Every structure is written in C-alpha cells, then in structure tokens.
Amino acid sequence: MHPEKNVVPLLIILFVITSGCLSNEATKVNLSNRSNDFDSSSDSESLRIAVSAIISPDETLIYYQDMFDYLSLKMGVPVKLVQRKTYQEVNDLVRKNSVDAAFVCSLAYIDGKDQFGMEILAVPIVRGEPRYYSYIIVPDDSSIKSLEGLKGKTFAYTDPLSNSGKLSPEYMIAQLGENPETFFKLTFFTYSHDKSIQAVAEKMVDGAAVDSLVWDFKNATDPGFTSRTKIISKSPPYGIPPLVVSKDIDPTLKGKLGKILLQMHEDEKGIEILDRIMIDRFSEANDSLYNSVREMKKVVSDAKRKDT
Known part of the structure; x- marks a missing residue:
C-alpha cells in the first residue's frame, strides 16, 4: 500500500459526507440504504x-x-x-x-x-x-485524453461486481501492462452509474468508468451531468x-x-x-454472450497477482 493512496482530498471528503455519493474502496464506508425496499420474504400473491x-x-x-x-x-x-x-x-x-x-x-x-x-x-x-459498452469519462474541460492519462489520479468505480464500472476498466489497465490495484492514486465505489457520472461532472474525481446504457440514456433525457463530462475511451461490446x-x-x-x-x-x-x-x-x-466478460475476469485476476 502506497502512503499517498490514503490521502483523500478535502473536497472529496466533503462530497462523501454531504451527498452519500462515494464510498472509499479501501475503508468500505457503509452508506445508508436509500432504496425503496419491500419485504422480500415469500409472497405467493405477488x-x-x-x-x-x-x-x-x-x-x-x-x-x-x-x-x-x-x-x-x-x-x-x-x-x-x-x-x-x-x-x-x-x-x-x-x-x-x-x-x-x-x-x-x-x-x-x-x-x-x-x-x-x-x-x-x-x-x-x-x-x-x-450488447453495451464501458465508457471512461472525465470532466468536459479535462486535459486528460486517454486512460493512460488517469494514472496516479482519482477514479470512481461503480460496484465490485460491475462489469462496465469495475472489471472492464481494470482489464483496460491490465492491457497497458499495469496492475489495476496500483494504477490510480485513489479509488471509490459510488454504487450506481449515475452517481459516478455526477462525481465526474462535479470534479470530485478525475475520472470514472460507467455503463454506456446509463450514460446514453441520461444524455438523451436529462443531460445536466453528462453534458459536463466527456468520453475518452469506449470498450469493446459486452453481453x-x-x-x-x-x-x-x-x-x-x-x-x-x-x-x-x-x-x-x-x-x-x-x-x-x-x-x-x-x-x-x-x-x-x-x-455464451458473456464469454468475453469471463475472459476479462481471468486476465484481471492474473494482472493483480503479478506484483504480489
């Protein structure tokens, strides 16, 4: 663990506290459950x-x-x-x-x-x-033009089990010959793609990986945040x-x-x-529609073990 990875910029800390948008990957901050959650016990009538x-x-x-x-x-x-x-x-x-x-x-x-x-x-x-894609996005006025330019920066992932918001960017990093676990200075989980878009638009992080379906939908229907971001990389298609x-x-x-x-x-x-x-x-x-995701999972696992 590099010491500088534990230094969270003050602005990001304030954003976490006030909006509940981000969760530090290392510390696994437990955010309040905002979901409209119905009883999930057995119910034959619904x-x-x-x-x-x-x-x-x-x-x-x-x-x-x-x-x-x-x-x-x-x-x-x-x-x-x-x-x-x-x-x-x-x-x-x-x-x-x-x-x-x-x-x-x-x-x-x-x-x-x-x-x-x-x-x-x-x-x-x-x-x-x-099929859909993973987009790597940055603020619309950022000088960063590629994933390589995000090395040593702050980055928002979506969820540990997200393909477009976690596995795909890690795979892209592995393809660069880098270890996904040490590539960024600091990473967060936002636990939803719209929150990742918001985090980038508000410049709380330098970049994020998001689901193309979500970014495209929001850009077409409510572009308040997407219009303040730009796509610098698009993955191959996934199931x-x-x-x-x-x-x-x-x-x-x-x-x-x-x-x-x-x-x-x-x-x-x-x-x-x-x-x-x-x-x-x-x-x-x-x-078989998801075989490419399986292959990426193996590549990323191997890349993470490489430096251990």
Whole structure:
C-alpha cells in the first residue's frame, strides 16, 4: 500500500459526507440504504423483482415503474420492486429464492451462474443488439485524453461486481501492462452509474468508468451531468445486463413471465414503455454472450497477482 493512496482530498471528503455519493474502496464506508425496499420474504400473491443499483434508488423507481405496472397488469398480480445497495446483495436474494427475478449486471450474472446456477430469462435489445459498452469519462474541460492519462489520479468505480464500472476498466489497465490495484492514486465505489457520472461532472474525481446504457440514456433525457463530462475511451461490446431467475423458479411462472417480456414489443402499451427507456425489445439469449466478460475476469485476476 502506497502512503499517498490514503490521502483523500478535502473536497472529496466533503462530497462523501454531504451527498452519500462515494464510498472509499479501501475503508468500505457503509452508506445508508436509500432504496425503496419491500419485504422480500415469500409472497405467493405477488411477483418480486429485484433491481441491482445500476442507477441510484430514486432513479430506479422512475426508470422501472411503468414496466413493473405493465408486468403486473399482464401477470394479474402485484409486482414488488426489491432493491439492495450492492450487486452481491441482489445475487444473494436470487440464490435464496427471496425474489422471483432480478435485473443484474453482466459480471454479477457470471458469478451467480458459477456459484448457484443463476439463469437468464431475457435480455434487452438496444439499437439492434444485446450488447453495451464501458465508457471512461472525465470532466468536459479535462486535459486528460486517454486512460493512460488517469494514472496516479482519482477514479470512481461503480460496484465490485460491475462489469462496465469495475472489471472492464481494470482489464483496460491490465492491457497497458499495469496492475489495476496500483494504477490510480485513489479509488471509490459510488454504487450506481449515475452517481459516478455526477462525481465526474462535479470534479470530485478525475475520472470514472460507467455503463454506456446509463450514460446514453441520461444524455438523451436529462443531460445536466453528462453534458459536463466527456468520453475518452469506449470498450469493446459486452453481453448486455440480463434479467435472471433462480434455477429453482417455478417453471410455469418462468414461462409466463418470459413470454410477456418477449412479446412486449408487439403490444402498443409495451412499445410505448420500451421506447421511453430506450429498449427495442426483449430477447432470449445464450450464456455464451458473456464469454468475453469471463475472459476479462481471468486476465484481471492474473494482472493483480503479478506484483504480489
């Protein structure tokens, strides 16, 4: 551990205290749970869907509310939104069958698949493909033009199980022949991509890695923060974050929910909702869609061991 890595600029400390936006990776600051969290115990009268904190809790409610209302109408039962602060906590809900389905990150899916047989129910198709990217962003007036220029700077990650917000930038660093754990002076977890965008826009950190789907959506609908950032690097395409279920889900429920999602783009109300959240439609997907993420995970693991 380099001593200078423990020196947190005063401005960042104030930002952490006042906004709850960032969490120091080394000290694992425990932020208050702002999510609208319903009881996730067994409830045969409702459909429980968890959403990983890809965006912040308040934004999640706005983004998913119409879709959940639509699913409730089609399923004939209330749909309950279950939120947790971290991707791992959402994976745990699926593993324990505490929820019926969950929207998770690509890396979180891989871990869930390997550890307890998590299954893909459907994936979003965006701009004609089931793929997305990791963007490296900096303030719009920054002189930094590449990831290499962020060496020795402060950087915001999203979540330990985030592909676009953690694994992908670490892979990019490994490709430079560097150790991801020593490349930056200081790193944080924000626990949502919109908070990472905000942190960069407000110049609380020098850079961040964010989900292209989130940055593009915010830039199209509410560019207050994205307009104050710029993209300096774009990753190769990755398998898009899927909607998953437990391997132990009731087959009838799985089939009914899957059918509704796969046919959503054929319904006038469904089209309206999908257009609003910039999704073409939902589709079936094969696990092989995520092989590139698996390969990156191995490369990053090897790079971190190199200097130990």
